[in-house]
Amino acid sequence: MEPGMPPEKEQAAxxxxxxxxxxxxxxxxxGFIAVNELHAIVPYRQAALWFDQxxxxxxxxxxxxxxxxxxSLYLRSLFAYLHSSSDEEQVRLVRPGELPERLAKSWSEWLPTQAVLLSLTEPGAAGCLLLVRDEPWTPAEFTSLGMVAKYLGLAFNARRSARRMFWLGSGSSSGQDVNAPLWRRVWRQPMTWLVLAIACLAFLPVRLSVLAxxxxxxxxxxxxxxxxxxxVERVLxxxxxxxxAGEPLFEFDRAAISSQLQVAERTLDTLRAEYRQRGQQAVxxxxxxxxxxxxxxxxxEQQAEVDYLQxxxxxxxxxxxxxxxxxxDDPTAWVGRPVVTGExxxxxxxxxxxxxxAWVAPDxxxxxxxDDPVKLYLNADPLNAIPARLRYLAYSATERPDSSFAYRARATLETQQRPDLRIGLKGTAKLSGKRVALWYYLLRKPLASLRGLLGF
Structure with missing residues (x-):
């Protein structure tokens, strides 16, 4: 054991x-363990952990x-000064009177008078652990804190090394690998293969598609x-x-036409009687x-009107x-409704x-x-796709009943002889276009939104 080792209970802690x-x-x-569980070894009131990165x-x-x-703002300023003025001591006292005036003036507002700074000087773990309390620090506590600072720096360094090994690979410790060319060492890293795999998948050809x-x-x-x-009087x-063919569909209210026809027929009869009377007198x-x-x-003229009314x-x-x-849609909505010719x-x-x-949104x-492939997924049967082929896509967007604008697309079904495919069924259509790279398929809409936002 090293000289000055703490008693057995403190060793166990x-x-x-x-x-x-x-x-x-x-x-x-x-970091949570470093500032909260160290109290079992040395008592303190407050602790703070800081790293330069x-x-x-x-x-x-x-x-x-x-x-x-x-x-937090005061501690950042304090740690920045202590780190810049640090010496080779791993554990040292921090006295408020030795600090710059701007830090010393606010010390009593945030911290007790007795403070000790642990420097984490292991490679990759440049930082500080500050412990403060009201009682002075003892030599035995300094010895314990020295060991804590040493192993705490090693622990943080191990965490950083583990992250680097995850991304770059652990490699081999043989002399042959150490002396190998750089390109060969890079080629053997798992990260290299991961990047190559992602690059290959990014250029995988897929069909560009849209749902409507x-x-x-x-x-x-x-x-x-x-x-x-x-x-309209009745819908039949x-x-x-x-x-x-030839079956009655709906009937108009013919009361006005019938009355006009009766008047026209009586007028025609009157003209016929007058014509006979004048014919007898013409002798x-x-x-x-x-x-x-x-x-x-x-x-x-009157006969033509009678024929028209009939x-x-x-x-x-x-x-x-x-x-x-x-x-x-609704037969009762047409009863009593006035209509014009051609409606x-x-x-x-x-x-x-x-x-x-299908209705494709402009975005x-x-x-x-x-003839591009189209698949229809009916709401009544969403698990089975109905194949179709695009017949045409409208040149311009038209207004829909919900006041939105969309492009009308028509597609011919490849399966016509199915009794369940009746008119009026609704669903979602997947319209597939040309093949593009997977990265373009995934980033097409985000890039379009970004372009609209930035205006380039």
Whole structure:
């Protein structure tokens, strides 16, 4: 044993403290042990650990350090001065009177009068441990603190060496490896292989893709429009109802047309009666003969109006032009609703003749070409992908019902004969473009956001 070794109890406490340092999992835990558990060997009121690379590391009785607290700011200034004026002593007293005026003046505000500084002078661990209390320090305590400073410096140095060995590899201690060329030693390091593996993965080709909300829509539906200006009286079909060609779909309120037709027919009958009367009088009356041409023209005009009103009355019942399924949101919303000529009321589509419609947001738009692969994941069956091929992508963005703008994309399904693929099903479409490097795939959106933020 070395001269001046502490008594047996203090030796046991010292060994226990050294064991706790060896068990520390990382530098942060080691710093906590250094400032809090040393009290079992030498009593003190406050302790602080500082390194020239990293600054203030740990304080006794404090879990986390507040960087801008006045106490922390004072300790940083104190440690910076003590480190710059340190000598070769591993353990030395710090007297407030020997400090610069700006530090000595504030000493009593933050620290007790008796202070000792432990220098951690081992390679890679240049730092200081400050212990302060009200009682003077004894020679025996100096001996114990000298051993603590020595082993504490070694412990911190071991933690730094372990981190370097993790990244650079432990290498070999044989003379052949020590004298090997630098490129060979670098090539043997695990970190070199890790960097090469990451570089190879960064240039792995992957398909650039984008996700967009999608829906199954009819390919060539029959658009049923209003044939006249009027009010819808009844809707005779239900959504998703199958209809045949010639089957009634909806009916207009024909009361106004019927009354106009009755007035026109009575006017035509009156003109016919007047024409017969003038024809009988034309035998003896020249004026009646000249009026026959006028009445005949009026009769033709009135007949045309009667024919027009009859045609409107017939068009008051709208019939299906083809077989298919009715696509209609809410039939009751159309009852009593005035419509104009050409306004779309409903669609009739073949339920098995569907295609994919997706809406690509402008921020997600990528380069897409016709016939690029598309996969549809339905909300009703999200685990199974439905393959499709891109048919076209709109040139410009259009406004959607939710007031957002997006590019419309249409894709042809590769699997058409499936009874579960009915019109109206919604899901998410994955549109795949050209192949790019993996690093570009991962950084495309962050780089776009950064470019928009910085404006370059």
């Amino acid at each position: 010292l060994l226990q403290y050294l064991g706790r340092m060896a068990e520390a999992a990382n530098g942060r835990e080691l 990293g600054g203030l590391q740990a304080l006794s009785g404090v879990v986390s350090i507040e960087d801008n607290a006045p106490y 909300p999608a829906e199954l829509v009819p390919v060539n539906p029959e658009v049923v429009r209003s044939p006249l200006d009027g009010v 079909v239900e959504p998703n109802q199958r209809v045949d 003896v009356d020249g004026e009646s003969r000249s009026a026959l041409a006028v009445i005949s023209g009026r009769m033709k 045609a409107l009355a017939e068009r008051g019942m709208v019939l299906a032009g083809s077989d298919g399924v009715v696509i209609l 779309r009321v409903l669609l009739i589509a073949n339920e098995q003749d569907a295609e994919l419609e 997600d738009l990528i380069e897409l070409r016709d």
